[in-house]
Structures are given as structure tokens and as C-alpha cells.
Amino acid sequence: MMGGYGGYGGGQFRVSPAVKWLLIVNLVFFIFQNVPRAGPVVTALGALSPTATFLHLQVWRLFTYMFLHGSFFHILFNMLALYWFGQELEEMWGRKKFLIFYFICGAGAGLFSLLNLVTNPHVLVIGASGAVLGVLTAYAHYFPDRQVLLFFIIPVRVKYLVIGYAILSIFMVSSQAGGTISHITHLGGIAVAWLFMRYAPKAEMIINKHIYSWKTRKQRARAAQAVNRKRYFEQEVDPILDKIAKQGMESLTPAEKKILKNAAKKDKDQLSKRKILPFQ
Numbered sequence: 001m002m003g004g005y006g007g008y009g010g011g012q013f014r015v016s017p018a019v020k021w022l023l024i025v026n027l028v029f030f031i032f033q034n035v036p037r038a039g040p041v042v043t044a045l046g047a048l049s050p051t052a053t054f055l056h057l058q059v060w061r062l063f064t065y066m067f068l069h070g071s072f073f074h075i076l077f078n079m080l081a082l083y084w085f086g087q088e089l090e091e092m093w094g095r096k097k098f099l100i101f102y103f104i105c106g107a108g109a110g111l112f113s114l115l116n117l118v119t120n121p122h123v124l125v126i127g128a129s130g131a132v133l134g135v136l137t138a139y140a141h142y143f144p145d146r147q148v149l150l151f152f153i154i155p156v157r158v159k160y161l162v163i164g165y166a167i168l169s170i171f172m173v174s175s176q177a178g179g180t181i182s183h184i185t186h187l188g189g190i191a192v193a194w195l196f197m198r199y200a201p202k203a204e205m206i207i208n209k210h211i212y213s214w215k216t217r218k219q220r221a222r223a224a225q226a227v228n229r230k231r232y233f234e235q236e237v238d239p240i241l242d243k244i245a246k247q248g249m250e251s252l253t254p255a256e257k258k259i260l261k262n263a264a265k266k267d268k269d270q271l272s273k274r275k276i277l278p279f280q
Helices: 017-033 038-046 050-055 061-067 072-093 095-113 129-142 158-175 183-247 254-266 268-273
Strands: 147-150 154-157
Touching (some): 017 061, 017 072, 095 183, 129 183, 147 158
């Protein structure tokens, strides 16, 4: 449990777009979960189950589980943490990158949870904690010395808060303690976010380099095609057009007519620029 930091939007109360969307969707799912009869169905279909996800290939559960929560305080603290720490990241990264990061952390934490297949294959995991702890980890990467209030009382630097969560999760997983809390999911969210912050910039740089190289090659190929097309018209077509202007269409040989037909197929615009209709 932690107290918040920061003020997105210069102290004015407003919510960044992606964070607002995530808050609304989580709230809608929580409402459905608490509708009689419908609630158990929503949870059963969306919760992360090692058996259903891994053995029956119900991969959508890696994403839907993070929108489901077990209690009011469960969703409250997850959404408060998302609100406190997510908005500044979204402001830095933009909506698209932030959402990609959020879902990578959530799904990655879900993959860690599938390790329960060995010890408890039918356990149901729900909650945004893995994704939210991923957000907190990224926040600590950029602002390690900012302070938050642990239990709304104890000031602690964000980097130590993340380290503390990681150590606690490792201890709970190794001792197989924790009751209804999936500490392996928490650990997964932190680990995936750490890996993302460490390696994603390099991967993005490599991808962008290849994309730039591919675009450059494509542009060069188009430029070469344009040069070849221009040379073809100047050498093959223009003399025929000059002949038409002087002697008329009737003067063309079958070979010259074939050249005009091919020219019309290759580039009608070039023929129209030369003030002649495409040869039919």
C-alpha cells in the first residue's frame, strides 16, 4: 500500500488518455464481476488459469486476467498506483508506447504465473498487479529518488520500494507462502519491466535501423525505376511520337504500334504528358 506522488497536468486534476481508458475498463469489468450470475462467468472466462491457458491454449487469458479483481480494495490500490505512476510515463512516452508497455508487463507477468502449472495447475490468477508493478518499476527507472508514502505514512524512495517488492516476492515464492496473493505474478511484472527498460531501447534502435535501411532501399529502387522508365520513353517512344506528329498514325509499323501499346501499359501518365492518348 503506497501513497501517491506527482501531479500530471501542472497540478490540475485530469487523467492522461491511456490511464483513463485503463481505469474505465477495469471499473467496467469489476462491475460485471459483481453482477449476480454474470460475475462468476466473467471471472471463469477471463481469469488466468495455468491449465486453461497453457494446455488448452486459451491465450486471451494472459490479457483479460489483468482487468479482473477479487475485491474492492484489490482494484482500488491497483488503480491508485496506476493513476499515480502511469500518467507521467504516458506523458513521456506517448499513449501508444505506454499501452504497449503496460500489456507487455501484464502478459509477461501472466507467463510467470503459468509456472503454477507445476505446483497448482488449476489456480485462478486475477488482477492488474503485475502490469501496475511493471509501471512502478519503469517509474523507478526514471525517478529513482522520488519519495512515496508507504502505507500512506512512511516516506520511501521509489527505487527501494521496487527492490522491496522484488525481495518480498522472491521470498514468498521460494517459501510457497502468501495465501491468495500471487507473488510470482508480482515478481514477473517487475522482471519484465526491468528487462524492457534495459533492452527495449537497443531493440528499438536495431528495428528502426532496419526499417530505415529497408525504406532507403525501396526509395532507391523506385528512383531507379523512374530513371529507367524515363530513359525508355526518351529512346523508344519519343521517336515514334515524333513520327506520328509528322506523318500520322497510319505511318507506324506493327513493331512501333507494339511499342506504344507497351508504353501505355507501363506508364499512361508519361504518354499523356506527351500530349497523346494511350494507344488502344
